[in-house]
Amino acid sequence: MKTSDFNYDLPKELIAQTPIERRDESRLLTLDKVTGAWEHHHFYELPDFLTEKDCLILNDSRVLPARLLGHRVPGGGACEILLLVDKGEGVWECLVRPGKKLRPGAQVSFGNGELTCEIVGEVEGGNRLVQFRYEGIFLEVLERLGKMPLPPYIKEELQDKERYQTVYSKELGSAAAPTAGLHFTKELLEKISAKGVGIGYVTLHVGLGTFRPVKEDEITDHEMHSEYCTISQEVADLINRTKAGGGRVICVGTTSCRTVESWANEDGTMEAKSGWTNIYIYPGYRFKVLDALITNFHLPESTLIMLVSALAGREHILAAYNEAVKERYRFFSFGDAMFIH
Known part of the structure; x- marks a missing residue:
């Protein structure tokens, strides 16, 4: 068919x-x-x-409120990271934007630095491996800083x-x-x-x-x-x-x-x-x-x-x-x- x-x-x-x-x-x-x-x-x-x-x-x-909006450090350029798969030890497979700026070695900060990360690898298909750093419990940090990953056809912000x-x-x-x-x-x-x-x-x-x-x-x-x-x-x-x-x-x-x-x-x-x-x-x-x-x-x-x-x-x-x-x-x-x- x-x-x-x-x-x-x-x-x-x-x-x-x-x-x-x-x-x-x-x-x-x-x-x-x-x-x-x-x-x-x-x-x-x-x-x-x-x-x-x-x-x-x-x-x-x-x-998961898996959509994280942050900025690159240094430089301050806006970026977005979307969590996909928990690989353990604080490493997640993620979708990233802009991809050209978020190559291995790039650093990102979220909120007031409460959560930071480094791009540590790239996998087949272009997804990135991201190492997160934070204090406390990751899911609690995510609840505070993350947004819902709504489908691309939904343009309105969820209240x-x-x-x-x-x-x-x-x-x-x-x-x-x-x-x-x-x-x-x-x-x-x-x-x-x-x-x-x-x-x-x-x-x-x-x-x-x-x-x-x-x-x-x-x-x-x-x-x-x-x-x-x-x-x-x-x-x-x-x-x-x-x-x-x-x-x-x-x-x-x-x-x-x-x-x-x-x-x-x-x-x-x-x-x-x-x-x-x-x-x-x-x-x-x-x-x-x-x-x-x-x-x-x-x-x-x-x-x-x-x-x-x-x-x-x-x-x-x-x-x-x-x-x-x-x-x-x-x-x-x-x-x-x-x-x-």
Whole structure:
């Protein structure tokens, strides 16, 4: 299949720039993956579509305020460093700007010198290895000085950092939010739980590769980025019980989907596991565990629109997206949601 097969027209004004005032008042387009039939709802109606036999699997990763704005020393030129991967001993793999000025040996200061760093290496692809120096606990320094690494299509400054976190985020380590979960409130989760629906949490630390466009003409030529994910025995047991009882495993977001599909056995059973995954799901993929998916609307020609097309069929997905455009849904990270069932 061609990458261009997953394109659609999206007016720029439909790209949501700010979160909606109340998380669960976002719109929800439900899509029958077999028939392609859709309906228009709101996210707070989600419990109506769930039964006590089902389970919800959510990603509890928390976004690092990983965007650091500083200046080179000496010289004072402005620069930006974005944390990607913790290499240990205060060294991180990072994206840097301007790249020409931040070669190995360059020094940068943030805030009033509370945090400093030196570029100590360069890796394949142009990312830098950065050695940070600070007093105290690095994550606390980061909370004070760092900004949320919002996607490039969001131009407005985020007023409240917590709006780019899910209400159940716990495990710090993502460079981007698992955005399908942004629609949940604690009250909505309690309502779902009270209905008897099982709720389980996996962890996948979202990398910035999630925003990387597919540049190859043939989708099979694209090289997928790797992300670290983990599933506990408790959640594996929940999934196995749900399957055995005839219920549906409903993943919240493509990251939760990629986690369970990465570690599922061929017969659809799960066991505790963790590690790096570069699973690439596109039409033709046979889902081993996932039955239904709660997800946002994804960028044209992205690996994520390919994933949802693997679940519901490319034609059904593109028809639903065109309907969402016609009905002026909000798109991408701070946008509205779909329930593919």
